[in-house]
Amino acid sequence: MELTLERIGKQVGAQTHLYPLDLTLVPRAVTVLLGATQAGKTSLMRLMAGLDTPTQGRVLADGRDVTGLPVRERNVSMVYQQFINYPSMTVADNIASPLKLRGEKGIAERVQELAKRLHIEPFLKRLPAELSGGQQQRVALARALAKKAPLMLLDEPLVNLDYKLREELRDELSQLFAAGESTVVYATTEPTEALLLGGYTAVMDAGELLQYGPTAEVFHRPQSIRVARAFSDPPMNLVEGTHASIGISLQAGVNLSVPLPASSTPALTIGIRASALRVRQRDGDIALSGKVELAEISGSDTFVHVDTPIGELVAQLTGVHQFTLGEAVTLYLNAAQVHVFDSAGKLLVAPHREGI
Template sequence: MQLSLEHVGKTVGPTAHLYPLSLNLAPREVTVLLGATQAGKTSLMRVMAGLDTATIGRVLADGVDVTRVPVRQRNVAMVYQQFVNYPSMTVAQNIASPMRLRGERGVDQRVRELAARLHIEPFLDRLPAELSGGQQQRVALARALRKQAPLMLFDEPLVNLDYKLREELREELTHLFATSDSTVVYATTEPGEALLLGGHTAVMDAGELLQYGPTAEVFHAPRSIRVARAFSDPPMNLMAAEAVAGGVRVAGGEVWPLALPADAPARLTLGLRAGGLRVVQRPGDVAVPGRVELAEIAGSDTFVHVHTAVGELVAQLTGVHDCPLGDPITLYLRPDQLFVFDAEGPLVQAPARAGRAG
């Protein structure tokens, strides 16, 4: 399906849930809606599905205006954060229901194959009430996938699952989406999930569409500070600076060497993702001394919060590091890995990507 939104907005009373936006989804690809809670992702998906009607603008499906066509008259599959299953049907019957409605053959075998991929094959003869919340959510996912609707909407479907299973299912869903003919819209708060799913990403914040494009391009060239912070976990480190001869002067007076465009503004904000900070110096690095304020171990990484002269920084260090609170620490970064923004927000310059000029 080619889904297009033309100047679509949604208000409820005096409150704007969606500010007017236009969006043409790539057909038969994944579009990720990325943004924090209350960014407008669910409101936008409900308008796409026909559960809600846009206050202004039009929704077009393959060129046909469906703005006021209710969801019952659209061929759409949607999975919410909270699972929705038929309580009187077994797991197998829930998954098979869309196929049986279409009169398909070989239903049982395909149900077992999909159940195995989503790790629910042992539960096919059970009722949903006999399953855990995570298992019921996987049943809802399987039923939506088997419906094979031309438009499939997933509203943070893995958020209530445990970490290990969430990681496994992300990879499995990526493969399933890649072999599907459906247009997929997938909402998430997690930048890592957007990168794994690939396709295109629409970054949203407070009801606004900030940027839309191929996921890798949005990640490597966020057009504003708001996009950069939304597409970084933890949020991108930001440092005030000014353009000077030979580079940028940061708080504390030090000048870091950095080639800037000739028309760069005088007042700048420098951005650096947490993974761009190190505790071991490499050629071309500049040193940023500071003091440890907090150290968090998350999985195989350590997130170190450091108070420095250039601002409060968070470094993502691979492995488990012992960083006692209050201890001095020196972080290192390469100036050519910095994002440069106008102090007012727009992107001035992004770091050159490996294998690309400029």
């Protein structure tokens, strides 16, 4: 399905849930709606599904205006944060329910196939209440996949699962979506999840659509500081600078040799991803001496907060590193790895990457 939103907006009383936006989803691909809580992701998905009617604008499905068409008259499947299954039906019957409604043949074989793909074969005769949270969400996903709807909407489906289950299901979902024929819309607050799912990403903030495009392109070339903040975990380091003859001048006499457009504003904001900072020097790096304010180990990475002459910076270091509070440490940065934004917050320069 090619889903097109034309100047879609949603207002409830005096409160604006969605500002007018245009969006055409790439058919048979995954589009991630990325943004913080109350960014407008669920409001937008409800309009896509037909659960709500927009205050303005149109929803087109394969060129047909379906703006006023209710959800029961649309071929859409949905998966929510909660584990929504029919409690009195077995797992097998839950998965089979959309197939039975359409009177399809080969239902048992299709149920077995989906149960195998989602690793819930041993539970087909059980009731949902007898399953763990992760297993129940797999049942809900299997039922949505069974429907073979041209549009599949998933509203933060993994948010209520523990870390290990989220990791497992993310990998499985990527494979399932790649093999399917549905146009998939997947809402999440986590930039890492968007990167893992790939496809396309629409970044939202406070009811506005900020940027839409291939996920890697949006991540590496955020069009504004707002996009960069939303699509960074941990948040992108932002420091103030000025346009100088040598490129960019920062505090304490730190200079970055970065070619800038002639139209650059005098005041600039420099964006430094935490992963671009190192504790080992490479050729062409500049050194930023400072003191450790905080060090956190998360999974296989260490996040160290360092007070430097240009401000507090967070570095993401691969592996487990031990730091003590107040310890002297030097961070290293290559000027070619910074993002530069003008005084209005618009992107001027991004690190060069082949193919992007």
